[in-house]
Amino acid sequence: MFRLKKLFFAIFILSLAYLNVAAQRTEILLDEGWKFSKGNFPNAAEAGFNDTRWETVTVPHDWAISGPFDKEIDKQVTAITQNNETRASEKTGRTGALPYIGEGWYRKKLNLPTLKPNQKVLLQIDGAMSEPRVYLNGKQVGQWNYGYNYFYIDITNDLKVNDNLLAIHLKNMPKSSRWYPGAGLYRNVHLIIKEEKSIDQWGITVTTPIVKKEFAKVNIKTKLTGSGIRLVTQILDSLGKQVAIDTAKGIFGNEADQNLAISNPVLWSPERPYLYTAVSSLYEGNTLKDVVKTRLGIRTISFSAGIGFSLNGKVRKFKGVCLHHDLGPLGTAINTAALKRQLTILKEMGCDAIRSSHNMPSPEQLELCDEMGFMFLAESFDEWAKAKVENGYHLYFNTDAEKDIVNLVQANKNHPCIVMWSSGNEVPDQFGAEGVKRAKWLQEIFHREDPTRPVTVGMDQVKATMQSGFGALMDIPGLNYRVHLYEEANKVFPQGFILGSETASTVSSRGIYKFPVVKGFDKQYPDFQSSSYDLEYCSWSNVPDDDFVMQDDKPWVIGEFVWTGFDYLGEPTPYDTSWPSRSSYFGISDLAGLPKDRYYLYRSRWNKTKPTLHLLPHWNWEGREGETTPVFVYTSYDSAELFLNGKSLGVRKKDKSSPQNRYRLMWMDVKYEPGILKVVALDGNGKPVAEEKITTAGKPYKIVLTPDRKEITADGKDLSFVTVSVVDKNGVPCPTATNALNFEVNGAGTFKAVCNGDATSIESFVKPSMKLFSGKLVVVVQSDKKGGTIALKVKGKGLENGNIEVVSAK
Numbered sequence: 172m173f174r175l176k177k178l179f180f181a182i183f184i185l186s187l188a189y190l191n192v193a194a195q196r197t198e199i200l201l202d203e204g205w206k207f208s209k210g211n212f213p214n215a216a217e218a219g220f221n222d223t224r225w226e227t228v229t230v231p232h233d234w235a236i237s238g239p240f241d242k243e244i245d246k247q248v249t250a251i252t253q254n255n256e257t258r259a260s261e262k263t264g265r266t267g268a269l270p271y272i273g274e275g276w277y278r279k280k281l282n283l284p285t286l287k288p289n290q291k292v293l294l295q296i297d298g299a300m301s302e303p304r305v306y307l308n309g310k311q312v313g314q315w316n317y318g319y320n321y322f323y324i325d326i327t328n329d330l331k332v333n334d335n336l337l338a339i340h341l342k343n344m345p346k347s348s349r350w351y352p353g354a355g356l357y358r359n360v361h362l363i364i365k366e367e368k369s370i371d372q373w374g375i376t377v378t379t380p381i382v383k384k385e386f387a388k389v390n391i392k393t394k395l396t397g398s399g400i401r402l403v404t405q406i407l408d409s410l411g412k413q414v415a416i417d418t419a420k421g422i423f424g425n426e427a428d429q430n431l432a433i434s435n436p437v438l439w440s441p442e443r444p445y446l447y448t449a450v451s452s453l454y455e456g457n458t459l460k461d462v463v464k465t466r467l468g469i470r471t472i473s474f475s476a477g478i479g480f481s482l483n484g485k486v487r488k489f490k491g492v493c494l495h496h497d498l499g500p501l502g503t504a505i506n507t508a509a510l511k512r513q514l515t516i517l518k519e520m521g522c523d524a525i526r527s528s529h530n531m532p533s534p535e536q537l538e539l540c541d542e543m544g545f546m547f548l549a550e551s552f553d554e555w556a557k558a559k560v561e562n563g564y565h566l567y568f569n570t571d572a573e574k575d576i577v578n579l580v581q582a583n584k585n586h587p588c589i590v591m592w593s594s595g596n597e598v599p600d601q602f603g604a605e606g607v608k609r610a611k612w613l614q615e616i617f618h619r620e621d622p623t624r625p626v627t628v629g630m631d632q633v634k635a636t637m638q639s640g641f642g643a644l645m646d647i648p649g650l651n652y653r654v655h656l657y658e659e660a661n662k663v664f665p666q667g668f669i670l671g672s673e674t675a676s677t678v679s680s681r682g683i684y685k686f687p688v689v690k691g692f693d694k695q696y697p698d699f700q701s702s703s704y705d706l707e708y709c710s711w712s713n714v715p716d717d718d719f720v721m722q723d724d725k726p727w728v729i730g731e732f733v734w735t736g737f738d739y740l741g742e743p744t745p746y747d748t749s750w751p752s753r754s755s756y757f758g759i760s761d762l763a764g765l766p767k768d769r770y771y772l773y774r775s776r777w778n779k780t781k782p783t784l785h786l787l788p789h790w791n792w793e794g795r796e797g798e799t800t801p802v803f804v805y806t807s808y809d810s811a812e813l814f815l816n817g818k819s820l821g822v823r824k825k826d827k828s829s830p831q832n833r834y835r836l837m838w839m840d841v842k843y844e845p846g847i848l849k850v851v852a853l854d855g856n857g858k859p860v861a862e863e864k865i866t867t868a869g870k871p872y873k874i875v876l877t878p879d880r881k882e883i884t885a886d887g888k889d890l891s892f893v894t895v896s897v898v899d900k901n902g903v904p905c906p907t908a909t910n911a912l913n914f915e916v917n918g919a920g921t922f923k924a925v926c927n928g929d930a931t932s933i934e935s936f937v938k939p940s941m942k943l944f945s946g947k948l949v950v951v952v953q954s955d956k957k958g959g960t961i962a963l964k965v966k967g968k969g970l971e972n973g974n975i976e977v978v979s980a981k
């Protein structure tokens with residue numbers, strides 16, 4: 172509240188300084204000072220309700236991530252038909268085994284200054300899990316059902332002069348999800364105060380109908396409220412220099428339509444994510460009434476038969492990953508630093524596209540993708556009218572689907588990163604004529620709201636969609652898995668190209684290897700882990716190499732979105748019925764964000780600017796001396812020679828004899844002996860060009876800390892992710908260490924969370940102790956608002972402590 176007052180004071184001073192500048196627009200993030208409790212309280216919306224004993228929380232907030240894990244939570248006894256199951260079984264951990272179910276209330280006092288008669292106040296919620304019912308001073312002022320969507324409410328008429336009480340009720344039903352959905356006000360809540368005469372919320376639509384080398388035509392449509400007003404739109408380049416300006420000549424109904432030319436435009440692409448900013452200023456006489464800034468990118472997209480997908484006229488294939496919305500140990504509570512770290516890890520892998528499976532992405536993620544250069548497939552639903560889970564979105568589909576799509580598009584249409592929409596994922600409506608109708612209806616809503624981008628659906632029932640016309644009607648036929656049907660589908664579907672909307676679903680646990688090394692599906696082991704030789708998959712899916720063959724050999728395949736970039740909470744296939752197991756094994760990186768071996772397999776293909784040379788498995792196999800221990804190398808080089816303790820084990824060269832031989836270098840018959848395993852990459856003439864080695868480690872001796880960022884911002888939100896590992900006396904990393912560690916944070920920050928990437932761990936993410944998994948874990952520290960030095964100390968029995976300082980500055 173104090174901040175709010177300060178803000179208004181600042182605005183007051185500003186308006187004195189510029190007498191003809193009215194209050195204009197103020198956006199306030201409602202992040203602090205919320206009271207929260209789980210449970211239902213009939214009077215919690217009333218101002219008189221006593222919430223002093225409720226927890227004080229900061230929003231974004233996920234009420235369930237602190238646990239504890241419990242196998243009984245949302246235990247779903249079901250046959251997952253999408254996974255070809257015919258018999259019901261007890262699925263523990265399907266939604267993460269965290270306490271997300273039930274009702275919860277958030278309350279916050281809003282102490283607003285007296286509004287001028289011509290001012291308006293909007294409340295925007297970027298996502299609330301789920302079924303938010305919004306109350307102001309005891310009266311319900313808004314509601315939304317889908318927990319993943321953004322919506323806003325005009326609360327002007329229900330505001331009182333001084334003290335107002337905002338209360339939000341949320342409810343999560345059991346069996347409402349196939350993964351961990353999170354719980355609570357997990358995204359931002361904004362208050363927008365503006366003049367009556369102003370630019371409408373989400374009222375600006377920027378498109379670039381002509382893009383040439385010499386110039387680009389930028390069309391800006393602006394929805395406005397009020398008469399006798401003048402709209403001036405400037406476009407600034409990335410340095411803030413004006414490159415175009417226009418005063419709207421006429422306003423048609425409530426919409427101004429402007430066309431501006433930018434000469435020699437710099438085009439947006441993943442390689443060069445160049446952004447312009449449109450500044451829309453609304454005047455009445457000489458008084459500035461409203462200003463809205465919209466970032467834009469100039470780029471062209473096209474999807475065409477015989478050519479495929481082109482960005483700015485250049486054909487390319489999507490090197491994409493699917494992502495669920497949770498941020499591992501931070502749960503679903505949105506955090507920009509955590510999102511940025513994910514994208515940084517993906518960028519380094521060479522990834523250039525993200526699919527927000529299977530729902531609306533956060534505004535922060537889209538902003539980062541604009542800035543960092545990722546193309547985006549923005550999805551909407553995992554269910555239409557037919558159910559996958561008992562209390563899923565099908566309950567709302569008929570009444571809500573249209574308005575959910577409208578908000579998805581209207582809130583996000585100006586992001587250059589978005590190159591296509593998805594109206595659904597593996598919806599059971601793929602069967603039957605009603606489903607085809609629904610597909611058409613939804614696609615037409617997308618087209619109406621945004622004529623510039625195509626629409627896809629992730630289809631798994633490929634045969635059915637071939638017969639029914641479902642696949643033929645989509646702008647982009649997206650196939651989930653089923654590489655064996657790509658050829659046939661491409662013949663039947665008229666579009667002339669196929670997107671791998673979901674690929675791989677290979678399973679692995681970081682640093683865990685199983686013997687013998689044989690490719691196979693649905694493999695299970697007593698420790699509930701999957702092997703990192705990357706040869707294990709599901710009955711419906713495949714290993715990465717099978718997708719690579721399609722991508723490389725079929726010009727009509729326009730790219731892939733791998734399931735998934737990171738492990739996520741819930742869906743612990745192949746251990747859905749085993750406890751404890753509560754998070755996925757599908758990730759290219761684990762739940763802590765630590766790369767698995769597979770990361771380097773994708774990197775070896777996708778990162779075209781840096782070479783990749785990665786050896787696996789680890790070389791600590793005490794007890795397996797003399798036993799066959801295959802060695803794989805994931806590399807961008809074509810051939811390499813392997814050495815064990817100085818002795819050559821031969822040269823391997825990629826060839827087309829099998830998908831694995833084409834994309835991996837494999838020495839299948841290595842007999843384990845401790846020591847040094849070394850790979851030397853060779854160029855076309857057999858000359859060594861790079862090398863990599865792994866050394867057998869001794870006993871854990873010392874803790875080593877490596878932060879992703881040593882300097883963070885003192886804003887109470889920024890995070891540093893510190894990788895904790897142990898090394899032996901000689902500094903060699905110990906890949907099998909499982910030491911129990913404790914964490915202590917002092918100074919200008921706090922301990923936020925910890926995660927070791929072990930899908931079977933039921934240790935808390937929010938308590939400062941955890942065991943290493945395969946020698947590593949990640950501790951997350953958060954800055955406070957004061958700034959200074961944040962000191963992290965990590966201790967473990969019999970180990971030399973690890974210490975690190977992170978600087979937090981304003």
Ligand code: GAL
Pocket residue numbers: 253528596597629631651673676709712734742744
């Ligand atoms: C797909 C589905 C995803 C996930 C994945 C696991 O069929 O679209 O949400 O369940 O399978 O392999």
